Amino acid sequence: MAREQVVEIRAEMVANVLSVDVEVGAAVAVGDTVALLESMKMEIPVIAEHPGTVRSLGVAPGDVVQEGDLLVELV
16 A cells, blocks of 8 residues: 655735635645745745645634744645
């Protein structure tokens, strides 16, 4: 049995989570927006760099994330 390759999408900065645009089980393609963050009055889309299926969500709208916090896991 092949082992699942997990791709972690992490926050690149301290920010507020404005929206989470995927749900567990959703298929994600390269270039899809998985979340929208806000920092210093700028909206920053979080873009998938790898295709996959959402395994888990680490945040919800209204959360505050720190640099390196897990946003989404893909398999």
